[in-house]
Amino acid sequence: MVTLVNCFEVPAGREEEFFSMWQQVNTYMHGKKGYLEHKLHRSLAPDARFRFINVACWASQADFDAAHDDGFRALVTKPEWSAFRPFPSLYEVVHEGKAGS
Amino acid sequence: MVTLVNCFEVPAGREEEFFSMWQQVNTYMHGKKGYLEHKLHRSLAPDARFRFINVACWASQADFDAAHDDGFRALVTKPEWSAFRPFPSLYEVVHEGKAGS
Numbered sequence: 001m002v003t004l005v006n007c008f009e010v011p012a013g014r015e016e017e018f019f020s021m022w023q024q025v026n027t028y029m030h031g032k033k034g035y036l037e038h039k040l041h042r043s044l045a046p047d048a049r050f051r052f053i054n055v056a057c058w059a060s061q062a063d064f065d066a067a068h069d070d071g072f073r074a075l076v077t078k079p080e081w082s083a084f085r086p087f088p089s090l091y092e093v094v095h096e097g098k099a100g101s
Numbered sequence: 102m103v104t105l106v107n108c109f110e111v112p113a114g115r116e117e118e119f120f121s122m123w124q125q126v127n128t129y130m131h132g133k134k135g136y137l138e139h140k141l142h143r144s145l146a147p148d149a150r151f152r153f154i155n156v157a158c159w160a161s162q163a164d165f166d167a168a169h170d171d172g173f174r175a176l177v178t179k180p181e182w183s184a185f186r187p188f189p190s191l192y193e194v195v196h197e198g199k200a201g202s
Contacts, residue, residue: 003142005154007108030198037199041104041192044162048190053106055156061145089149091142097131098138
């Protein structure tokens with residue numbers, strides 16, 4: 001399993017526009033082989049460096065790479081995306097814990 | 102519930118040093134009221150902008166704030182931390198999904 005963490009810079013006041021654009025991509029990726037789950041986070045503070053952060057789990061890096069196909073590129077090259085800067089990378093979990101453990 | 106997402110810039114080759122410093126803080130915070138769970142992520146690519154990202158759930162923002170006490174500050178003001186730049190913010194989950202749903 002691999003985890004995509006994608007941190008987004010979103011100008012103040014453009015959160016709804018971002019969310020609409022992000023949902024188009026998310027809906028597309030949801031149907032791809034290897035997609036497991038995601039959580040989109042919005043900062044409590046409106047002036048956080050990264051207003052939104054998506055954390056998405058995929059079965060493998062190969063599935064993740066294959067999902068970024070022409071359909072994906074057609075969505076993320078829409079001019080509306082130019083206002084929203086993403087910082088995506090793939091991660092593995094190297095340490096975890098829970099309360100009481 | 103609130104989620105801390107803390108993205109770390111870590112110079113190449115200093116991952117073990119970062120991890121050791123981070124574990125000191127994590128062990129301290131693990132025992133605090135309101136700490137629920139955490140996952141520390143390390144990038145697959147060694148040159149990712151954020152080499153490590155910690156995602157930690159807390160019962161409330163009040164618990165989170167109270168946990169950042171003198172003991173916490175004593176740990177994160179150690180000079181060794183100056184090499185590792187954190188980008189911490191609190192988040193709420195605004196959209197989530199799973200495969201097959």
